[in-house]
Amino acid sequence: MAADANSIILHQYDVSPFSEKVRVVLGLKKLEWYACDEPVIMPKPELVALTGGYRKIPVMQIGADIYCATQIIIRELERRFPSPSIFVGGDKGLGWGTAMWTDRVFFQAAVAIIFGGGTALADEAFIKDREKLTGRPFDIAAMKQAAPLMAEQFRAQLGWIDDQLADGRAFLMGERAGLADASVFYNLAFIRWTSPAGAKLIAAWPRVAEWEARVAAIGHGTRHEIAREAALDIARAATSTEEPRADTGEPNGLKPGDRVSVMADDYGRDPIMGELVSSSAQHIAIRRADPRVGEVVVHFPRAGFLVMKA
Ligand SMILES: N[C@@H](CCC(=O)N[C@@H](CS)C(=O)NCC(=O)O)C(=O)O
Structure with a gap:
């Protein structure tokens, strides 16, 4: 079966522990997904074309939506595929x-x-x-x-x-x-x-x-493989499904349309620039373009990431 804009593509490598966290969640939810193997060290030109500079592993791609870091990847998997839930009882927060x-x-x-x-x-x-x-x-x-x-x-x-x-x-x-x-x-x-x-x-x-x-x-659900170039082609042909959403409680008054940069607060702190599409206490999505992938929306968690007005 060929991957399309609705397929879950996990940019990963097998000995990546953080990828294993997501693979277990894919297993829990019995999902079908595509492993797109990335190099263990830089350069990672295809990955960076998708993310705008984020180089860590794993990154999840669904069409032209790119999710960086396990927290937002798993949150998105739970949103799209709520059953069975990753929450067992008493652990939602x-x-x-x-x-x-x-x-x-x-x-x-x-x-x-x-x-x-x-x-x-x-x-x-x-x-x-x-x-x-x-x-x-x-x-x-x-x-x-x-x-x-x-x-x-x-x-x-x-x-x-x-x-x-x-x-x-x-x-x-x-x-x-x-x-x-x-x-x-x-x-x-x-x-x-x-x-x-x-x-x-x-x-x-x-x-x-x-x-x-x-x-x-x-287990890990049902795994298929996809080549890096094929994953880029899917992003280029697809359109993000993220809707603009104002974030009334945003502590720094950021709003859709603002130019911002997002970076991890620990390691791999390369800033990623883009135009804010939507945000909440747990999520920020920014739009950016790259000649190889066209327009994409890149998603990050808020906890553990810093957002600055560009
Ligand atoms: N907070 C990140 C941490 C990810 C992380 O540190 N991943 C390791 C691999 S498991 C990494 O990217 N190492 C550097 C690299 O692979 O280039 C997450 O939750 O995804």
């Missing part, structure tokens, strides 16, 4: 807060364990690329030194997961898997793919490992 923990504190502990333990992923080109991404030295020797401390941090957080499962529930929020499971799981998957020492830390918590196996069994 704090589910997102859980993701902020797993994407930052928990993820950084995993990163230090993986790269401090020595992994084939970190060749010279990779290290140079990640230094550019973060604006800081990617210091393997320092990570090696920090690895024992980070093992302690990682273990403490595994303990929270174990406590959450202590009443015998199958998944973190109850009997059904949801956003919290996807958010926690991808960090453990990243460790499993890359770090035998990290995998040992997980093995010390059998209840966590059993839960992990249940999440893995959910």
Whole structure:
């Protein structure tokens, strides 16, 4: 089956932990989607043509709408495909807060364990690329030194997961898997793919490992593959479905039509410029054009991203 303007295209790579979070959500919702493999390091000319400068992975494309970062990707999947929901009960707000923990504190502990333990992923080109991404030295020797401390941090957080499962529930929020499971799981998957020492830390918590196996069994939905050029062709032929929407509570008075720039507040802070189409407390959409993809609308979360009037 060929992809079209309604297809879910995930710009990703297989060893990308944040992509795994989205793949689990695609599995939960039993969705059909297209994997568009992107390079692990820059340059990523096709991706940047779509996003206007955002280079991180994953990015979701549906026609000429481009969603940057897992928070807005998953929010959009929930909006378009509400059933089954990623919310299990009692987690509609704090589910997102859980993701902020797993994407930052928990993820950084995993990163230090993986790269401090020595992994084939970190060749010279990779290290140079990640230094550019973060604006800081990617210091393997320092990570090696920090690895024992980070093992302690990682273990403490595994303990929270174990406590959450202590009443015998199958998944973190109850009997059904949801956003919290996807958010926690991808960090453990990243460790499993890359770090035998990290995998040992997980093995010390059998209840966590059993839960992990249940999440893995959910799968990734139905995956097809698509080439990067074909994904660009779809964007060029499509029109964004995003409607202009005023945001009455916008703290800085931004309104549709304003020229703005959007950037991540952590790493990969390349600003993306465009004309504001719609915004809310959780979402901002900007329109921009590129010769290879025509006019597209690029979507970002608000939490974790900074918006400035251009
Ligand atoms: N906040 C972002 C984080 C994404 C992220 O850090 N992705 C990693 C890969 S898993 C990345 O982009 N690394 C740099 C690269 O691949 O170029 C999200 O939720 O999607």
